[in-house]
Amino acid sequence: MGNEHPAVFEIIPVRNRVSAEVRTARMSDPVFGTVFTEHMAEATYTAQKGWHEARISPFGPIPLSPATSALHYGQAIFEGLKAYRTPDGGAQLFRPEANARRFRESAARLSMPEVPEELFLGALRELVAADRQWLPCAPGTSLYLRPFLVATEEYLGVRPAEEYLFGVIACPVGASFPGGAAPLTVWVSDDYTRAAPGGTGAAKCAGNYAASMAAHTQARNAGCDQVVFLDAVERRYVEELGGMNLFFVLDDDTLLTPPLGGTILPGVTRDAVVRLARDAGHRVIEEPYTLDQWRADAASGRLREVFACGTAALVTPVGTVRSAEGEFTVNAGAAGPVTGRLRETLTGIQYGRAQDPYGWTLRLG
Known part of the structure; x- marks a missing residue:
């Protein structure tokens, strides 16, 4: 061969x-x-x-x-x-x-x-x-x-x-998280970053995950489900949630997700969510978003929902954010309707319960 x-x-x-x-x-x-x-x-x-x-x-x-x-x-x-x-x-x-x-x-x-x-x-x-x-x-x-x-x-x-x-x-x-689609509590890592410009952040290589273990341990010790990584240069911009991509749902029905740029893994589920959200009438933008913006928008109500997506987690809401500076919640720590609808649409296609207009599924028999 x-x-x-x-x-x-x-x-x-x-x-x-x-x-x-x-x-x-x-x-x-x-x-x-x-x-x-x-x-x-x-x-x-x-x-x-x-x-x-x-x-x-x-x-x-x-x-x-x-x-x-x-x-x-x-x-x-x-x-x-x-x-x-x-x-x-x-x-x-x-x-x-x-x-x-x-x-x-x-x-x-x-x-x-x-x-x-x-x-x-x-x-x-x-x-x-x-x-x-x-x-x-x-x-x-x-x-x-x-x-x-x-x-x-x-x-x-x-x-x-x-x-x-x-x-x-x-x-x-089975389900990746014991609570199923229950909102996650996440920890913001100040000590560790996942990837730097010119590194291997866009590759799904074993070393990236080894380097993230210390931050995951911190998150578990803080009683959290996952860890949020910030950018390696300024330590301000939100990048990834563990091995998942993040989306922020704003009060004008805009979905914001951090741009890839070589330091974020280009998620297959992320790409599907962008398409599904746009086809559902949402404006989807890819632009930098700081931790300070996340905190301020959650407090003002401009930020309505946050969710993570990936092969294992599918579409999972984020409810509480903890860091060395304290904690805050999004949508009172509850799941939101946009997250729920996107999860249902995505899983419907994956499990064959809904029509696949995109040609995304490959039948195995």
Whole structure:
């Protein structure tokens, strides 16, 4: 298998599949990212052969040398998307081509080989087909898919690796936050920033998340659900909420979201929300917004709602903002109607309950 037609997968099935009873028990109330399906997708890249050895194989450990370059220099990227159960018992993905494109962009930023769209989408299709019984059907549940790409060359020199592993694993998931769509309480980080101009903020690379852990710990210690990151230059402008994008709903029905600019991850859900909001009659603007503006607009009533969006969180309201300077609330800490309508529209398309006029969904059967 070469670079032009890399999507023919060898299927290596699990010999002894878990029983229906065991599978049902594991899927009954899964904590996000803790219960995995029985197979994984894999493909290998070398500088000499390009992409080859695409396969669906039993989920299990990946053998790596202690000198594997990813362990030392951090060439590792990933994506996140979901397969949704439709009302007729089928399955579909939401905008997987956008995830494939962002995956290629992340790879290019980290000097890694780009995974062709055909290979990326083929891995998703084949894995969901192999583990279709793990696709949950309870309301609000889905099968989370985690594509990843890591450097596997056994080499300690400082240069881009010449060998890589592309993989996809899957796990059944329920709601991302225990309170479902209940408003989040968030912590504003004064000590840490997520990304700086010229850095890797627009790439979905592992190092970005490692660097955010200390801020997330501060947020948890402050009794908060998530952390708000400010810009790295002036420490004034709101950028991201953890791994999610933020939207501010103003009293004239305008939706404001921070501009991407290379330091904010271009969210697939963010892009969909912009389109849905505009089609619903809202004015959507992308412009800088400071923490001081957030606080003042919440106090004056100009700011009506705030919500975060992402693959895991979908569209989730933000109610309370805490920082070293104290706390304030938006809309008395309650969810708002714009957030609710956008969430319902988005999830309706994702789960196949509503018509998809945008061609965003990919039917898997």
